[in-house]
Amino acid sequence: MDRTKSWKRHILVKRKAAVYLIKQKRTSLRRLYVLPVAAAMAVLAGCNTGPATDAENGTLAETDTVTAIHADTTAAKADTTAAGASGSMADADSAARQPVKELTLHAIGNSPEEMHFDLDTLKAEAGALIKLQLTNEAQDMPMVHNLVITAPGKYREVALAGEEAGASGNYVPASQNVIAASPIALPGQTIELEFTAPARPGVYDFVCTYPEHWQRMHGKFIVE
Numbered sequence: 274m275d276r277t278k279s280w281k282r283h284i285l286v287k288r289k290a291a292v293y294l295i296k297q298k299r300t301s302l303r304r305l306y307v308l309p310v311a312a313a314m315a316v317l318a319g320c321n322t323g324p325a326t327d328a329e330n331g332t333l334a335e336t337d338t339v340t341a342i343h344a345d346t347t348a349a350k351a352d353t354t355a356a357g358a359s360g361s362m363a364d365a366d367s368a369a370r371q372p373v374k375e376l377t378l379h380a381i382g383n384s385p386e387e388m389h390f391d392l393d394t395l396k397a398e399a400g401a402l403i404k405l406q407l408t409n410e411a412q413d414m415p416m417v418h419n420l421v422i423t424a425p426g427k428y429r430e431v432a433l434a435g436e437e438a439g440a441s442g443n444y445v446p447a448s449q450n451v452i453a454a455s456p457i458a459l460p461g462q463t464i465e466l467e468f469t470a471p472a473r474p475g476v477y478d479f480v481c482t483y484p485e486h487w488q489r490m491h492g493k494f495i496v497e
């Protein structure tokens with residue numbers, strides 16, 4: 274019986290021991306798993322924070338740079354704006370001083386034989402802001418006109434070069450002799466042309482550069 278008892282006790286002890294061992298194993302498993310997992314997580318978290326920080330640093334650095342560039346650009350813009358502002362102020366000043374001259378011109382006639390400008394002379398002060406309205410009084414489609422201001426005595430030359438420029442070029446050549454040029458006015462249309470009169474007084478020309486119109490459609494633009 275003693276043997277049995279001792280055996281039972283032995284079993285019990287063994288069991289306890291086993292349970293203890295299992296518990297310990299669990300604990301050690303916990304230690305094995307939980308701790309390393311925690312550690313791993315910590316590492317991962319560290320990794321996450323690591324690269325994130327790096328990334329953040331990078332981003333921050335980039336952001337800094339970008340911000341800096343932006344700041345620079347903004348500064349540059351601010352400068353430009355400041356310059357622009359002072360420029361506009363200068364413009365505003367000169368605009369305040371710049372005389373404005375409103376001119377109107379009519380293209381008359383409904384055939385090549387009749388067509389002409391109603392005025393053969395336009396006058397303006399040197400450096401004035403010219404606001405010119407050209408009304409095409411014609412009714413029929415072939416009668417389209419424009420108005421080009423040219424250097425003194427250059428209306429024919431400009432008109433002939435305008436023919437070369439063609440419809441795509443609005444019959445206006447790329448020439449130093451062109452001071453200002455309006456778009457085409459279709460029959461019944463009024464177009465506006467704004468430009469600054471030459472600073473140098475003189476007798477300039479104006480002309481319609483639509484092909485074969487220059488002979489009948491030109492005049493003097495007198496700058497005083």
Ligand SMILES: [Cu+2]
Binds near residue numbers: 419
């Ligand atoms: Cu014309």
